[in-house]
Amino acid sequence: MKFLSSVMLALIATFTSPAWSAQCSVEIRANDMMQYDLKKIEVSKECEEFTVTLIHTGRLAKTVMGHNWVLVNTPDMQAVARAGLKAGAAKDFLDTSDERIIAHTDLIGSGGSSSVTFKTADLQVGGDYTFFCSFQGHSALMKGKLIVQ
Ligand code: ZN
Numbered sequence: 001m002k003f004l005s006s007v008m009l010a011l012i013a014t015f016t017s018p019a020w021s022a023q024c025s026v027e028i029r030a031n032d033m034m035q036y037d038l039k040k041i042e043v044s045k046e047c048e049e050f051t052v053t054l055i056h057t058g059r060l061a062k063t064v065m066g067h068n069w070v071l072v073n074t075p076d077m078q079a080v081a082r083a084g085l086k087a088g089a090a091k092d093f094l095d096t097s098d099e100r101i102i103a104h105t106d107l108i109g110s111g112g113s114s115s116v117t118f119k120t121a122d123l124q125v126g127g128d129y130t131f132f133c134s135f136q137g138h139s140a141l142m143k144g145k146l147i148v149q
Contacts, residue, residue: 022046025053030067030133030142032058039144041131045120052131053115054105062109066135068094069105069116071146074128076100077139084134093134107135123148 024047029037043050054069072080080100087095092107102122105114123129125148133142 024049025051027053027055028069029055029057031056032060032065034065034133034138034141036133036142036144040147041144042147042149043120043123044149045123045125047120049117049119051115051117052103052105053113054108055113056108056110059110062107062112063089066092066107066109067133067138067142068092068107068114068135069131070094070101070134071103071118071129071131072100073102074130074145077130077132077143081132081134081139085136089136093136102129104134120148125149 022044024044026038026041028041031037041052052069052071054067056067058065070080070084080098083095083098084093087093094101094104094107096104103116103118105116108114127148129146129148131144131146132139135142
């Protein structure tokens with residue numbers, strides 16, 4: 001009994017300590033069907049930084065089914081996507097000098113993964129943020145919302 005109760009106290013301490021109250025990273029998977037496995041990512045302002053790791057679970061190469069994860073203010077999405085198309089395959093379909101891009105991973109193919117870490121100080125609670133894949137023709141299906149809390 002004594003052992004059990006000390007285990008329970010340890011568990012309670014684990015779940016209530018501040019370090020565990022906010023999840024400051026997320027994994028998002030992308031497949032050969034041009035899909036992310038998440039449509040929504042929640043970011044807590046309790047995190048100073050937030051890390052997104054993109055994982056390509058498909059079998060197709062970067063040149064035919066490349067995926068990245070690009071974060072923008074929602075009103076900027078179309079323009080950033082167009083600029084990415086203009087940059088073309090040689091630039092991985094992203095103009096990385098575009099200042100409207102808040103954060104982005106590398107473009108990856110089968111078996112690849114890429115992470116990006118950004119500061120939550122740059123994000124507003126209640127702001128309207130969209131993440132998308134800037135590979136040619138993907139953004140219509142591959143997009144979601146990033147919610148800041
Ligand atoms: Zn893609």
